[in-house]
Structure formats: C-alpha cells, structure tokens
Amino acid sequence: MDRRRELDENKDMSEHTYKKIELVGSSPISSDEAVKNAVSKASLTEKNLRWLEVVETRAHLEDGKIAHWQVTVKIGATLES
Amino acid sequence: MDRRRELDENKDMSEHTYKKIELVGSSPISSDEAVKNAVSKASLTEKNLRWLEVVETRAHLEDGKIAHWQVTVKIGATLES
Amino acid sequence: MDRRRELDENKDMSEHTYKKIELVGSSPISSDEAVKNAVSKASLTEKNLRWLEVVETRAHLEDGKIAHWQVTVKIGATLES
Amino acid sequence: MDRRRELDENKDMSEHTYKKIELVGSSPISSDEAVKNAVSKASLTEKNLRWLEVVETRAHLEDGKIAHWQVTVKIGATLES
Amino acid sequence: MDRRRELDENKDMSEHTYKKIELVGSSPISSDEAVKNAVSKASLTEKNLRWLEVVETRAHLEDGKIAHWQVTVKIGATLES
Amino acid sequence: MDRRRELDENKDMSEHTYKKIELVGSSPISSDEAVKNAVSKASLTEKNLRWLEVVETRAHLEDGKIAHWQVTVKIGATLES
Amino acid sequence: MDRRRELDENKDMSEHTYKKIELVGSSPISSDEAVKNAVSKASLTEKNLRWLEVVETRAHLEDGKIAHWQVTVKIGATLES
Amino acid sequence: MDRRRELDENKDMSEHTYKKIELVGSSPISSDEAVKNAVSKASLTEKNLRWLEVVETRAHLEDGKIAHWQVTVKIGATLES
Amino acid sequence: MDRRRELDENKDMSEHTYKKIELVGSSPISSDEAVKNAVSKASLTEKNLRWLEVVETRAHLEDGKIAHWQVTVKIGATLES
Amino acid sequence: MDRRRELDENKDMSEHTYKKIELVGSSPISSDEAVKNAVSKASLTEKNLRWLEVVETRAHLEDGKIAHWQVTVKIGATLES
Amino acid sequence: MDRRRELDENKDMSEHTYKKIELVGSSPISSDEAVKNAVSKASLTEKNLRWLEVVETRAHLEDGKIAHWQVTVKIGATLES
Amino acid sequence: MDRRRELDENKDMSEHTYKKIELVGSSPISSDEAVKNAVSKASLTEKNLRWLEVVETRAHLEDGKIAHWQVTVKIGATLES
Numbered sequence: 001m002d003r004r005r006e007l008d009e010n011k012d013m014s015e016h017t018y019k020k021i022e023l024v025g026s027s028p029i030s031s032d033e034a035v036k037n038a039v040s041k042a043s044l045t046e047k048n049l050r051w052l053e054v055v056e057t058r059a060h061l062e063d064g065k066i067a068h069w070q071v072t073v074k075i076g077a078t079l080e081s
Numbered sequence: 082m083d084r085r086r087e088l089d090e091n092k093d094m095s096e097h098t099y100k101k102i103e104l105v106g107s108s109p110i111s112s113d114e115a116v117k118n119a120v121s122k123a124s125l126t127e128k129n130l131r132w133l134e135v136v137e138t139r140a141h142l143e144d145g146k147i148a149h150w151q152v153t154v155k156i157g158a159t160l161e162s
Numbered sequence: 163m164d165r166r167r168e169l170d171e172n173k174d175m176s177e178h179t180y181k182k183i184e185l186v187g188s189s190p191i192s193s194d195e196a197v198k199n200a201v202s203k204a205s206l207t208e209k210n211l212r213w214l215e216v217v218e219t220r221a222h223l224e225d226g227k228i229a230h231w232q233v234t235v236k237i238g239a240t241l242e243s
Numbered sequence: 244m245d246r247r248r249e250l251d252e253n254k255d256m257s258e259h260t261y262k263k264i265e266l267v268g269s270s271p272i273s274s275d276e277a278v279k280n281a282v283s284k285a286s287l288t289e290k291n292l293r294w295l296e297v298v299e300t301r302a303h304l305e306d307g308k309i310a311h312w313q314v315t316v317k318i319g320a321t322l323e324s
Numbered sequence: 325m326d327r328r329r330e331l332d333e334n335k336d337m338s339e340h341t342y343k344k345i346e347l348v349g350s351s352p353i354s355s356d357e358a359v360k361n362a363v364s365k366a367s368l369t370e371k372n373l374r375w376l377e378v379v380e381t382r383a384h385l386e387d388g389k390i391a392h393w394q395v396t397v398k399i400g401a402t403l404e405s
Numbered sequence: 406m407d408r409r410r411e412l413d414e415n416k417d418m419s420e421h422t423y424k425k426i427e428l429v430g431s432s433p434i435s436s437d438e439a440v441k442n443a444v445s446k447a448s449l450t451e452k453n454l455r456w457l458e459v460v461e462t463r464a465h466l467e468d469g470k471i472a473h474w475q476v477t478v479k480i481g482a483t484l485e486s
Numbered sequence: 487m488d489r490r491r492e493l494d495e496n497k498d499m500s501e502h503t504y505k506k507i508e509l510v511g512s513s514p515i516s517s518d519e520a521v522k523n524a525v526s527k528a529s530l531t532e533k534n535l536r537w538l539e540v541v542e543t544r545a546h547l548e549d550g551k552i553a554h555w556q557v558t559v560k561i562g563a564t565l566e567s
Numbered sequence: 568m569d570r571r572r573e574l575d576e577n578k579d580m581s582e583h584t585y586k587k588i589e590l591v592g593s594s595p596i597s598s599d600e601a602v603k604n605a606v607s608k609a610s611l612t613e614k615n616l617r618w619l620e621v622v623e624t625r626a627h628l629e630d631g632k633i634a635h636w637q638v639t640v641k642i643g644a645t646l647e648s
Numbered sequence: 649m650d651r652r653r654e655l656d657e658n659k660d661m662s663e664h665t666y667k668k669i670e671l672v673g674s675s676p677i678s679s680d681e682a683v684k685n686a687v688s689k690a691s692l693t694e695k696n697l698r699w700l701e702v703v704e705t706r707a708h709l710e711d712g713k714i715a716h717w718q719v720t721v722k723i724g725a726t727l728e729s
Numbered sequence: 730m731d732r733r734r735e736l737d738e739n740k741d742m743s744e745h746t747y748k749k750i751e752l753v754g755s756s757p758i759s760s761d762e763a764v765k766n767a768v769s770k771a772s773l774t775e776k777n778l779r780w781l782e783v784v785e786t787r788a789h790l791e792d793g794k795i796a797h798w799q800v801t802v803k804i805g806a807t808l809e810s
Numbered sequence: 811m812d813r814r815r816e817l818d819e820n821k822d823m824s825e826h827t828y829k830k831i832e833l834v835g836s837s838p839i840s841s842d843e844a845v846k847n848a849v850s851k852a853s854l855t856e857k858n859l860r861w862l863e864v865v866e867t868r869a870h871l872e873d874g875k876i877a878h879w880q881v882t883v884k885i886g887a888t889l890e891s
Numbered sequence: 892m893d894r895r896r897e898l899d900e901n902k903d904m905s906e907h908t909y910k911k912i913e914l915v916g917s918s919p920i921s922s923d924e925a926v927k928n929a930v931s932k933a934s935l936t937e938k939n940l941r942w943l944e945v946v947e948t949r950a951h952l953e954d955g956k957i958a959h960w961q962v963t964v965k966i967g968a969t970l971e972s
Contacts, residue, residue, distance in 0.1 A: 350501065350503065
C-alpha cells in the first residue's frame with residue numbers, strides 16, 4: 001500500500017464509530033459452529049460486521065451428552081454515518 | 082415427553098439464536114421490583130423474552146434513605162428467524 | 163428545590179427504565195475525544211442520553227505511533243414509555 | 244464470654260476446615276426465596292451449614308414476566324473430622 | 325426545570341467530589357433490609373448520601389436456615405467543600 | 406404446548422434445585438472433545454445433567470505441540486428431591 | 487452454648503453493621519508479616535476489628551531481591567451504634 | 568525418560584478427567600499452614616490429589632490480632648475411571 | 649543516592665502502612681481533570697498522599713454531550729504512626 | 730479495494746501471529762501522554778507495532794498533586810516469520 | 811515410577827522457574843487451529859514449551875462471515891538455568 | 892531532600908518506562924520462597940528490577956501433601972533508554 005493512501009484510510013478510520021451487539025448462537029455440532037450461526041443470523045439485519053469477541057461458552061445437556069452448544073458473542077459493526 | 086418429540090425440539094432449539102439487551106430498571110419498593118419493571122418495559126417492544134441475568138444492583142439515596150433501587154439486567158430474547 | 167417537588171420527581175424517576183448500548187468511538191487526537199465521538203454519534207439516533215461508562219481503551223498503532231484511539235463505552239438512555 | 248473460653252474456642256476454630264458446594268435454587272416468588280430453597284435443599288444432606296455467598300442471579304421469563312428466579316449460591320459447611 | 329437553571333446546576337455538579345465508603349449491613353429479614361440497615365447506620369454520621377452499589381451478598385446460616393443476610397455495599401456521599 | 410400444561414411445568418420447575426460440579430476434561434484431539442470427555446465421565450455417576458459452562462481452557466504442550474487440551478467446566482445437574 | 491443464648495446472640499448479630507477499610511501493610515520479612523503490620527496499625531485507632539480479606543500482594547525489589555512485601559487488605563470492624 | 572514411554576504416558580494422561588473441590592483451611596500460624604490443613608483434610612477422603620489453586624485469603628481477627636487465617640483453595644483430583 | 653542511605657530509607661519504608669480511600673472526582677473539561685479534582689480535594693484533609701489508581705471512568709450526559717466526567721480513584725496515603 | 734486483493738490479504742492475515750508485551754509508560758503531563766511514551770519506547774526495539782490495550786491507570790502523587798501518570802499497556806506486534 | 815525416582819524428580823521440579831509469554835494466533839479454519847498456530851510459531855524461538863492458557867477468543871469478520879479466528883494465549887516455558 | 896533536587900528526580904522519573912514480565916517460581920518450602928525464586932531467576936538476565944505483583948498461587952500435590960508451591964508473578968523492570 002503506498003504511503004499516501006495509507007494515511008488517507010487512517011484518517012477515515014479514525015472517524016468510525018462501531019456498535020457492539022450481544023448474541024447467543026447455538027449448534028449441535030461444535031462451539032465454533034455456534035459462533036458461526038450467531039454471525040450468520042446477525043448478517044441478515046446488520047451490515048458491515050467487523051469483528052467478534054467470545055464472551056461465554058455453555059452447552060445444554062440431554063441424556064448425559066451435549067445436545068447443543070450455546071456461545072455468547074459480542075459482534076462489532078460499523079455504524080452508518 | 083416422548084423420545085421422538087424431544088429430539089425434534091432439540092434440533093429446533095439448536096437452530097435458535099438469542100440477542101441480549103441490557104436495561105436498568107427502577108423501583109422505590111425493592112430490588113426484585115426494579116428487575117420486574119425492566120422486564121415489563123422490555124416486553125412492550127420485544128417478543129419472546131427468555132431469561133435475564135442481574136448485572137449490577139445500585140440505589141439512589143435521598144434524605145439518608147433508599148429513594149429507588151436501580152438494577153441492571155441483561156435480557157435474552159429469541160431472534161425472529 | 164422545594165420538598166414536595168423533589169418527592170414528585172423522585173416518584174417519577176423510580177418509574178424510569180434505561181437501556182444501555184455499547185459503542186466504540188475513535189479519534190486520532192485523544193482518548194477523551196474518542197469517547198465524545200461515540201456520544202455524538204449516539205445522539206443522532208437516540209434521545210435522552212443520560213450517562214456513559216468507559217469499558218475499554220485501545221489504540222491502533224501505525225509507524226510506531228498511535229494512529230487513533232478506540233474507546234468502548236456503554237451509554238445509558240431513558241427508554242420512552 | 245470469659246477470656247479463657249474465648250481462647251479455647253479460638254484454638255478449636257483454627258482447626259476447622261470447610262467445604263464449599265455450589266447450588267442453584269429456584270423460586271417463583273423472589274430472589275431471596277430462591278436462595279432459601281437452595282439452603283433448605285442443602286440441609287437435607289449436609290450438616291453444619293455455616294454461610295453462603297450469592298454468586299449469580301438469573302430468572303427464567305415466560306409471557307413477558309418472571310416465571311421463576313434462579314440464584315446460584317456457594318454454601319460453606321464444616322467438614323466432619 | 326428551565327434551561328438556564330439546569331445548566332447552572334450542571335456547572336455546580338461538575339465541581340463535586342464524592343467519597344465512597346464500604347459497609348456491611350445485616351438483617352434477619354431480607355437482603356434488601358440488610359442494605360437498608362447499612363444505609364441508615366451510615367446516615368447517622370455521614371451527610372449527603374447520594375447512591376449505593378451492592379458489592380457482595382452473603383448470609384450466615386444456623387440450623388440449616390438463613391439466620392441473617394450480610395450485604396456489602398459501597399455508599400457514595402458528597403464531600404463537604 | 407397448551408397453556409395449562411406450560412403453567413404446570415413452570416410451577417414444577419420453580420421447585421428445582423441444581424448442584425454445580427467442576428471438572429477438567431482432557432483430549433488430544435480438540436477443546437470441544439475435552440469438554441465432551443468431562444461430560445461423559447460425569448454422566449457415569451450423576452443423573453440429570455442439564456447444562457455446562459466452560460470456565461477455563463488450557464493445553465499441555467510436548468515437543469512444541471499440543472499434547473492434550475484440558476478444559477475446566479462447571480456442570481449443572483438437577484438435585485434429587 | 488445453650489439453645490436460648492444462641493438465638494439471642496443471633497438476633498443481636500443481625501443488628502450489626504460493619505465498615506471495611508483498605509490498608510497496605512509492609513514488611514521486609516514475609517507477606518504474612520506485612521498483613522500483620524497492617525492489622526496492628528489499624529488496631530491503634532479502630533476498635534472491634536473482626537476479619538480481613540487479602541486484596542493484592544506486591545513487593546518492592548532492590549538489587550535483584552525483595553526489599554519489602556506490600557500487601558493490600560480490607561479490614562472489617564463492627565460499627566459502634 | 569525414553570521417547571516411547573513418554574508418548575504412552577501422554578496418551579494415558581489425555582484420557583484423564585479431574586474434579587475440583589473447594590475447601591477453606593484454617594490455621595493460627597500462617598496462610599501457608601491454612602492451605603496445608605485444607606490439603607491434609609482433603610487427603611482423608613479423596614485419593615489422587617494433584618494440584619491446588621488459592622482462591623481467597625482471609626483472616627479472623629480477635630483483640631486486634633490475627634486469630635486464625637482462612638484460605639479458600641480449589642483442589643484438583645484425578646477421577647477414578 | 650549513596651548505598652548506605654538507600655538501605656536506611658528502605659528499612660524505614662518497610663515499616664510504613666498506607667490507607668487507601670476511594671473518591672469520585674468530577675470535571676466538565678476532561679477525564680484527567682476529574683482525577684486532579686479528586687486529588688486536590690483529598691489533599692485538603694489528608695497529608696502524605698502517595699499514589700492513586702483509576703477504578704472507573706463515567707460521564708454524565710446532557711443534550712447529547714458530556715456535561716461532566718466522573719472518575720473514581722483510590723488514593724493511597726501514608727498512615728501517621 | 731477489489732475483491733481478489735481483499736481475499737489475498739485476508740489469507741495472509743490469517744497466517745499472522747502477534748506477540749503482546751506489557752509496558753508501563755510515565756508522563757507528568759497526561760494519561761494519554763504516558764501511553765504515547767510507552768509506545769515510542771517500544772518502537773525503538775520492536776517493529777510492526779499494531780495495537781495497544783490500556784490495562785491500568787495509576788499516578789504518583791507529590792505535595793498533594795499528580796507528579797506523573799503511570800499507565801500500563803499491552804502492545805501487540807506482528808511476529809516476524 | 812519407583813518411589814525414589816519420583817522424589818528426585820520432584821525436588822528437581824521445585825527448582826524450576828517458568829516464563830509466560832502472550833501471543834495471538836490466527837486461523838481461517840477454527841479457533842483450535844488458531845491456538846495451534848500460536849504454539850508452532852512460539853516453538854521456533856522458544857524451547858521447552860510446557861502449557862498454555864486461552865485468554866481471549868476473537869474473530870475478524872468479512873462479508874458477514876468469519877474470515878479468521880484470533881485467539882490470545884499465554885504460553886508457559888521452562889526458563890533455562 | 893531539598894526542593895530543587897526533588898523536582899529534578901521527579902522529572903527524571905516521569906521519563907521512565909517499565910516492562911513487565913510474567914514468571915512462575917517454584918519452591919517446596921513456602922509460597923513466599925516460590926516468589927523469591929522467581930525474582931532471583933529474573934535477576935540473572937534482567938537489570939533494574941523494581942517491583943512485583945503476585946498474580947496466582949498454586950501448588951503441585953503428591954501423596955496428599957504439597958510437593959511444591961508455584962506462584963505466578965509479574966515483575967516490573969526499568970527499560971534501558
């Protein structure tokens with residue numbers, strides 16, 4: 001990336017504000033899959049998803065086994081100006 | 082509940098995504114009442130409230146007494162698909 | 163403020179419910195400025211902002227310098243009844 | 244309490260070991276009642292309960308209302324020597 | 325409240341400093357009552373109590389029952405200038 | 406589910422007390438597998454496992470590689486009345 | 487202790503309020519000694535010290551050795567009524 | 568240790584599940600001694616104790632001095648298969 | 649500083665006990681200024697202030713802007729012997 | 730940025746590993762300046778600094794005033810492959 | 811393992827000091843893979859890696875999907891004597 | 892110390908940057924001794940050690956006894972300019 005462009009983007013980025021939303025995704029398959037399900041649900045209504053942070057990992061148990069994973073995530077998205 | 086139905090519900094549940102919103106409810110009566118007020122306010126605009134977690138309990142004091150309790154809660158609600 | 167009026171306001175206040183939203187503000191200037199940018203962005207869509215809590219302070223670095231501060235805040239706003 | 248007795252009790256107490264068990268009590272009535280239910284259930288199998296610490300307060304919601312409170316407590320009990 | 329007065333109060337408020345003291349209140353009746361007892365004890369020696377934050381909730385157990393609740397609070401009071 | 410049955414179950418559920426036990430499961434394969442191993446060990450002696458919370462994820466390293474994952478979980482189980 | 491007396495003391499105890507003060511004790515000898523120094527300093531001005539909680543353990547280093555331990559404690563004392 | 572044996576042990580270890588129990592040990596002598604007392608009490612009923620983590624250090628005060636230390640520990644023990 | 653003097657000071661320092669007080673400073677100007685206001689208020693009644701730790705940063709909002717910053721600090725001061 | 734290039738960069742980025750180092754910067758001027766001083770010291774020996782997280786804000790006090798701010802930061806830098 | 815050897819190893823082990831380094835590993839595939847990448851990068855420059863602790867799990871999002879996982883770990887390694 | 896010198900030293904100190912390293916010290920004797928071992932190992936390669944903070948205290952158990960204490964510390968050292 002050339003010098004000038006980098007500085008321009010930087011200036012732009014410094015104007016950004018992000019919102020963080022908290023979701024709980026579920027999956028019978030894996031903890032990672034539960035996170036992916038939360039992201040794909042979020043992407044239906046929110047544009048510009050940028051990052052996520054895993055907050056808590058739980059699982060619902062049935063018959064002595066994991067029936068589904070439940071992972072709480074915070075998802076950061078660029079606020080439309 | 083019969084075996085088959087339980088598995089069906091399980092599969093359904095594993096598809097669910099929940100959102101968590103954070104509210105502060107107030108009450109001059111009790112800390113529990115402050116929580117209930119937050120829930121009933123949330124229920125006016127959100128459907129499918131499922132659970133809450135108490136995050137913080139504070140109170141506003143006047144004349145050396147508790148004027149009202151202020152309890153912060155996170156409320157989990159099923160996301161409409 | 164006279165006695166009676168204070169009690170009236172108190173009663174009113176105890177009816178209030180607040181929501182808390184989580185934002186990340188950015189600024190190339192200072193950490194305080196990043197917080198202010200988050201507030202002014204929030205004020206475009208939310209009325210009745212009441213308080214904020216700083217949750218996390220980070221900065222993006224470029225060329226061995228702070229390019230912009232990124233401060234996560236929770237903002238409390240009165241819920242419309 | 245006379246001096247000698249206090250010292251004797253002190254010496255005894257310093258020999259004590261306690262175990263802590265973690266329970267979640269439920270109640271449709273109040274958060275305090277959920278704690279009491281956990282204690283009374285614990286008292287059926289454990290002797291010498293001494294103190295408790297509230298770890299987390301949650302509630303299950305139905306129809307936009309609190310259906311029951313669920314409070315996690317740690318209960319300390321004297322270990323039999 | 326009229327506009328000018330609100331700004332005046334605001335300016336005043338920005339001059340305030342508060343101290344926070346940590347107390348443990350007790351009650352055989354309820355956790356809320358333990359908080360109230362801490363506040364009323366504080367009000368005997370401190371003026372201008374403004375708010376409290378619940379820090380920890382414990383209880384002392386006797387005979388398999390809650391003998392009294394012990395709630396730790398931080399109480400904020402305006403410092404006299 | 407019809408209205409009446411839901412209320413009945415609700416009432417029943419509010420009577421429940423759960424205990425939480427803390428286990429560390431291991432696996433050379435994955436962090437999720439370590440959790441599953443903890444659950445299947447717990448199911449040998451405990452009935453009515455209901456949910457788990459991941460508390461901590463560690464791994465033992467050998468020869469510059471992960472030899473096995475070690476995941477601490479809290480498992481909640483219904484207390485027999 | 488006979489039954490009646492225990493109940494009487496209990497009732498008394500439930501009336502108690504405690505204050506917690508935060509001190510940092512120092513010692514060149516050991517971390518425990520630093521705690522003891524904080525307690526003995528506190529006992530010069532406060533009566534009715536009841537318990538302490540260790541909050542943080544630090545040490546000042548000189549010449550590649552521990553010069554003195556610095557341990558932060560919270561000390562609980564019965565409030566005079 | 569020769570290569571093959573190390574791998575064998577490793578495989579074995581990856582099958583292990585540990586339980587963690589929470590105890591409070593007491594001692595009039597020192598905080599370390601309180602930890603040791605908790606361990607030796609645990610060893611009377613639990614086999615295969617493997618490690619401990621100190622969770623909290625408190626002390627009971629009498630006459631302006633430490634009467635006994637009370638240290639909360641979590642002890643990890645191999646689950647019998 | 650010469651060797652001997654350093655050791656002397658060290659020995660002295662190891663005798664020190666500090667108390668920590670918790671204050672909330674306010675300022676319409678900046679978060680740093682709010683901290684300074686807390687310190688200057690503390691210095692009116694306490695001698696020998698030594699250090700501070702920022703505990704929490706909040707702000708009061710009016711008309712979609714920060715009206716004043718409110719920063720909670722713990723201030724350490726040498727206890728007079 | 731065109732589609733293809735974005736994907737390429739993405740793939741590259743997913744190969745990155747970062748190290749985090751913990752520094753305490755000081756400044757008599759402001760808390761932000763203390764952070765900047767830590768960054769500029771880090772940039773003397775570390776290349777590719779990418780972000781920082783503020784961990785703790787303290788200040789050293791002299792004569793009832795802030796003598797210098799001390800801010801602990803974690804700085805993330807790309808590991809050279 | 812025979813008794814004597816175990817004691818010898820034990821004595822040796824008690825002489826060990828470990829350092830902990832903090833890394834962020836990335837992977838487009840899974841959170842576990844991101845951890846493995848951090849370990850394999852660490853093994854290029856550090857000998858005697860012994861264990862790791864997962865500190866934080868994040869992910870970078872692109873086009874409404876997880877582009878790569880970013881997992882922060884602390885890795886413990888035996889210090890060369 | 893005369894006024895001028897104090898200000899000079901102050902100005903110097905405000906220029907300092909410290910790094911923090913995380914070590915785990917071990918000892919079969921006591922928790923304090925484990926800390927000292929970590930410090931003396933650090934002093935072999937790092938100059939200008941200034942302070943430490945105890946982060947975590949664990950112990951390895953053998954035959955129902957503490958085989959050695961393992962204490963994690965963060966050590967602060969002045970960065971060479």
